Amino acid sequence: MPFVSIRARLIFLAVLLLAILALASVLLIGELVRGSHDLAEEARLVSIVKNANSASKHFGDLKYWITDAAKTFLARSQQNADAAKARLNLDLQAIAPVDPTGVAAIGREIATLTEVARKAAESYSSDDSAGGNALMQQAQIHVLNVDREIEQIVDRSEQNALVRRDASMRQAETAVTVSIAGGIITLVLALSLTAVIVRSINSPLRRLEHSMAAITRGELEAAIPRPGRDEIGAMASALGMLRDSLIERDRLDRARQRAEAEIRAARDAAEAALGELKAAQANLIQAEKMASLGQLTAGIAHEIKNPLNFVNNFAALSTELLDELNQTAGPAIAALDDDRRAETEEVIATLMGNLHKIVEHGNRADAIVKSMLAHSRGTSGERQTVNLNALIEEALNLAYHGARAQDQSFNITLERELDTTIAPIELVPQDVTRVLLNLLGNGFYAANRRRQQSGEAAFRPALRVTTRDLGDAVEIRVRDNGTGIPPNIRDKLFQPFFTTKPTGEGTGLGLSISYDIVTQQHGGTISVDSEFGAFTEFTVRLPRRAHGATAGRAA
Amino acid sequence: MSLSILIVDDEPDVGELFRQRFRREARQGLYVLHFAYSGEEALSKLDTGIRPELIVILSDINMPGMDGLTLLHEIKTRWPDVPVMMVTAYGDDERRRRADEYGAAEFITKPVDFDLLKERLRQLPSGTA
Numbered sequence: 001m002p003f004v005s006i007r008a009r010l011i012f013l014a015v016l017l018l019a020i021l022a023l024a025s026v027l028l029i030g031e032l033v034r035g036s037h038d039l040a041e042e043a044r045l046v047s048i049v050k051n052a053n054s055a056s057k058h059f060g061d062l063k064y065w066i067t068d069a070a071k072t073f074l075a076r077s078q079q080n081a082d083a084a085k086a087r088l089n090l091d092l093q094a095i096a097p098v099d100p101t102g103v104a105a106i107g108r109e110i111a112t113l114t115e116v117a118r119k120a121a122e123s124y125s126s127d128d129s130a131g132g133n134a135l136m137q138q139a140q141i142h143v144l145n146v147d148r149e150i151e152q153i154v155d156r157s158e159q160n161a162l163v164r165r166d167a168s169m170r171q172a173e174t175a176v177t178v179s180i181a182g183g184i185i186t187l188v189l190a191l192s193l194t195a196v197i198v199r200s201i202n203s204p205l206r207r208l209e210h211s212m213a214a215i216t217r218g219e220l221e222a223a224i225p226r227p228g229r230d231e232i233g234a235m236a237s238a239l240g241m242l243r244d245s246l247i248e249r250d251r252l253d254r255a256r257q258r259a260e261a262e263i264r265a266a267r268d269a270a271e272a273a274l275g276e277l278k279a280a281q282a283n284l285i286q287a288e289k290m291a292s293l294g295q296l297t298a299g300i301a302h303e304i305k306n307p308l309n310f311v312n313n314f315a316a317l318s319t320e321l322l323d324e325l326n327q328t329a330g331p332a333i334a335a336l337d338d339d340r341r342a343e344t345e346e347v348i349a350t351l352m353g354n355l356h357k358i359v360e361h362g363n364r365a366d367a368i369v370k371s372m373l374a375h376s377r378g379t380s381g382e383r384q385t386v387n388l389n390a391l392i393e394e395a396l397n398l399a400y401h402g403a404r405a406q407d408q409s410f411n412i413t414l415e416r417e418l419d420t421t422i423a424p425i426e427l428v429p430q431d432v433t434r435v436l437l438n439l440l441g442n443g444f445y446a447a448n449r450r451r452q453q454s455g456e457a458a459f460r461p462a463l464r465v466t467t468r469d470l471g472d473a474v475e476i477r478v479r480d481n482g483t484g485i486p487p488n489i490r491d492k493l494f495q496p497f498f499t500t501k502p503t504g505e506g507t508g509l510g511l512s513i514s515y516d517i518v519t520q521q522h523g524g525t526i527s528v529d530s531e532f533g534a535f536t537e538f539t540v541r542l543p544r545r546a547h548g549a550t551a552g553r554a555a
Numbered sequence: 556m557s558l559s560i561l562i563v564d565d566e567p568d569v570g571e572l573f574r575q576r577f578r579r580e581a582r583q584g585l586y587v588l589h590f591a592y593s594g595e596e597a598l599s600k601l602d603t604g605i606r607p608e609l610i611v612i613l614s615d616i617n618m619p620g621m622d623g624l625t626l627l628h629e630i631k632t633r634w635p636d637v638p639v640m641m642v643t644a645y646g647d648d649e650r651r652r653r654a655d656e657y658g659a660a661e662f663i664t665k666p667v668d669f670d671l672l673k674e675r676l677r678q679l680p681s682g683t684a
Binding site: 309310312 | 665
């Protein structure tokens, strides 16, 4: 079926149905024609019967008037007899086509009857009544013959008419049966054919529709019916091409999406890089400010240092000179009277005390200046053998007071678990102090920040410093109970310029520099352990014999 | 025999400080102190011939005009035998390296520890000569 086009199939169906209809009609018309012919025949036979009855009546008239004429010799009777005969002849003529034998027989009987009647009339006219009567009896036989013939004609006609009527009725019945049967057969045939053809169109259409629906849903791998040579086949081919183009478009779409995703990723990366650059720039600016501040501090410290040296030196000298004066002028003073001697000695003692105070406070100022210089940029770090715990105490004090100086409300519980058996270690004190200040400052910041953020009334910021002697190394742990470090930024901690503090609060250099100082300068390690929202602990290990360390590295 | 010491510093009080610090030695006739307030003045004083028993102490590297390191170089070029001690607040490696390279006998950081300085002076070869 799929090899014949649907249009051809539909035309075939229509033509076939029309042919069946025409055949049925022809059969029906044939039956009807035959039926009507029989009916016409019946009608003719019925009129023959009428004619026969009329002939019978006219023959009655004829036999009466013949008998009468034969007996009475009346011309009128003879006329009546002729007239009756003429009417009878008309009837017989009507019947003749149908029953020529009967009519011929009747003609012959009537001719004989007429002859016999004429002979009887002659007998009666010659007063031969007996002869007349005998002839009349003979005539009576012919009369009976005619009556019988007519009767037979009527019977035959009626018989024929009945036969015809029955035939026509049968015809009608047959016609109805044929019509019904034909109708049913036609209907069945038409339905079956229609079903077959509709099926031949519908099922491939449905398959195609399924494929189309599937493709519309995006299932491009859905099977497409094998294309036949009809219209559905053409549609299937077109669908196949559509699917191919959709698959191609999908492939292109995916390629484009991939390309777009790559472009987006590249753009995001570029934006991220730009953001990082901007942050780095801000931090650099900040670092530059800090650096210039450091230089300024160093400059100021240096400028103060010179006059301070003079103060200290001259104060120390003055003490010496006063001692000398005391010795030189001792006898002279002793020679004074008591009051003046006491007064002079008191002045000298006070002067000596003042000089001591000047030296003392000068040394204090000198220590501050030294510390400022040591912690500002450009100071050289010399390896010195130091007491690590003392260094940590100093750093703790510096960091704590520094934090307090910045923020009056700052407070923190400091815990020290210092290993008192640690032997002195050789390191660069200024730089290690820097590392410590940095770690302590970060710890203070984190603990304080958690206090500000959490709002927990019971939360107490705390920081613990632990030292341990590991034999060939020392270990310093700085642990705070602050905000902790999110895991995702843990590997960035030691990167230069990485900071979580707001711009201006941190340079992002502290841990980076600390890392350099610990690992490169001292050949040690620095590691971090943290739980977000709970604690952070930095562990610094410094080996006793540093490898590849360069003293005096400017950090 | 007394030893001449030329002290060079642009700060006048440095002279006063050295004079007081070395007053006993001066009284004992161990040292004769000379002062110059610039590199140029130091060179001219050296030209007038207060050698050979001279020790030059440059108490400041940072001086207006001729700086301490240039002066050191100049002195060591013209009078290689004269010991020169450098005193400075800047204890960085680069300056120390250059001072060594130019032939400084000592490099002392400020503030000057005079006891240490005196000790070093006694140890100098020319100081014992």
